[in-house]
Amino acid sequence: MTPQNQEGCYYEYKRDTDRGPGCWVNQNCVFPPHFHSSIELMYVTEGTLSVIVDGKHTQLHPGEFSISPSFAIHSYWTEGTSRSYVLTVPMESIPSYKSLLSKKTFARYFGEDHSHGELKRCMEALIRLFAEEEESSGDSVVRRNLMKGYLYVVISLILGETGVEAHAQSRDEFLAKNILVYLTEHYQEKLTLDMLAQHFGYSTYRFSRLFHNYFGRGITECINSMRCREAAVALDRKKVSVTEIAMASGFESTRTFYREFKRYYGMTPTQYAHREKTQQLPPPENFNQLHP
Numbered sequence: 001m002t003p004q005n006q007e008g009c010y011y012e013y014k015r016d017t018d019r020g021p022g023c024w025v026n027q028n029c030v031f032p033p034h035f036h037s038s039i040e041l042m043y044v045t046e047g048t049l050s051v052i053v054d055g056k057h058t059q060l061h062p063g064e065f066s067i068s069p070s071f072a073i074h075s076y077w078t079e080g081t082s083r084s085y086v087l088t089v090p091m092e093s094i095p096s097y098k099s100l101l102s103k104k105t106f107a108r109y110f111g112e113d114h115s116h117g118e119l120k121r122c123m124e125a126l127i128r129l130f131a132e133e134e135e136s137s138g139d140s141v142v143r144r145n146l147m148k149g150y151l152y153v154v155i156s157l158i159l160g161e162t163g164v165e166a167h168a169q170s171r172d173e174f175l176a177k178n179i180l181v182y183l184t185e186h187y188q189e190k191l192t193l194d195m196l197a198q199h200f201g202y203s204t205y206r207f208s209r210l211f212h213n214y215f216g217r218g219i220t221e222c223i224n225s226m227r228c229r230e231a232a233v234a235l236d237r238k239k240v241s242v243t244e245i246a247m248a249s250g251f252e253s254t255r256t257f258y259r260e261f262k263r264y265y266g267m268t269p270t271q272y273a274h275r276e277k278t279q280q281l282p283p284p285e286n287f288n289q290l291h292p
Contacts, residue, residue, distance in 0.1 A: 021151060023087045023126035032225070033075040035177065038088040039101070040068040041158065043113070043123055047082035051075070053109040060084075063113045063120075067158050069105045069167075071177055085123040087154065094155055105167035106158070119157045122150045172210070175200070179211065187226040188250040193219055227251055228264040235273045242269050 021038075029042070029049060042051065044060040051058055051066045053074045060066060068074040070091060091098045113119045129147050133140075179200065183191070196219060197207035211219050231249040234240065240248075246257035246269075261269050 021087070021089045021093045021147070023085065023123060023130050025127060026084045026086050028078045028082055029076045029084055029086075030078060031076045032229075033073050035068075035071050035073045035180070036088075037070050038090045039070060039155070040074065041085075041087040041089070041123075041154065042066045042068075042076065043085040043087075043120065045083050045085060045120070047078065047080060049082040049084055050077045050079065051110070056109055058110045060110070064111065065113060065119075065158070065161075066110050067106050067162060068109065069101070072105075072109075085120070085127065087123060087126065089151060089155065093148070094151055096152070097155055097159075100164065103166070104164040107163040107165040109162075111158070111161040113157075114161065115157050119154060122154050122157070126150050126154070175210070183223060183226060187223050188230070188248070190250075190252075191219075191223055223250070224256075224260040225264055227257075228261050231257065231261060231269065232265065232272060235269055238273060242273075245269070 026042075028047075033052070042049065042060070043065045044062055046062055049060045051060055051074070053066055053068050054072045058066070066074070091101065126147060129143055129150070133143060133147075136143075179196070182196075182199070193208055194204055197204045200207060202210065208219070211222075227249040231245050231251075234245045234248065235242075242257075243254050246254045249257070251257040251260070258268055261272070265272055267275070
């Protein structure tokens with residue numbers, strides 16, 4: 001089992017419940033380790049973006065990209081500034097490639113655009129089309145077909161750059177993702193090491209070792225990071241008190257909530273709630289361990 005050294009890795013279930021593809025511009029991208037069933041393409045247009053996909057790390061510069069296969073654990077961090085195009089593609093959106101990519105995976109997760117600007121132009125066209133779709137009150141068959149066509153071109157160009165290879169998911173990798181799915185569904189509840197070990201059929205010692213070896217963090221830290229992310233969303237809504245948010249997020253005390261929230265976001269929940277929305281958040285504690 002290969003250590004990931006990724007704090008707070010979680011299953012991004014909202015991405016999977018949306019089901020449709022998406023394409024947008026991201027400034028100064030910061031996103032902790034996560035995974036979902038969609039393919040995710042990150043194309044850098046300005047600055048430098050640090051990326052990890054399945055434990056492989058690189059820094060992307062303008063004209064370079066990363067591709068994260070379905071259920072691959074990936075994360076992003078900007079030191080300085082960056083501007084990127086992000087594209088998420090559910091397998092159902094590209095049925096002609098679904099069979100191929102269910103048995104094989106991208107041979108490389110990082111690459112450089114050698115399409116003479118075609119890849120970038122396709123992503124810019126997708127960004128415009130998705131923006132038009134959000135602003136439109138009705139569905140457009142023409143727009144939908146244009147989106148589908150651009151999606152196929154983008155995936156074809158990426159496959160041309162990376163190639164494919166057979167992918168056999170290890171037993172440990174399968175277990176790790178099942179654990180994350182379970183934690184995503186139950187992190188607001190009371191969870192203990194003993195309960196989780198029993199649920200997955202391991203001794204407490206063995207389960208703790210497996211979890212720490214794969215994620216580089218303890219179970220409590222992982223669960224608390226999920227709770228902090230839930231709390232951050234609630235703080236942005238500002239409809240209930242901090243104490244209510246702490247309890248609803250799964251924390252048993254406000255003292256623990258304040259401590260963990262500050263460790264994760266670098267500020268207290270109150271400071272977070274009153275920050276400028278354009279303010280760039282600091283990285284989670286020890287995030288630099290992601291960069292060997």
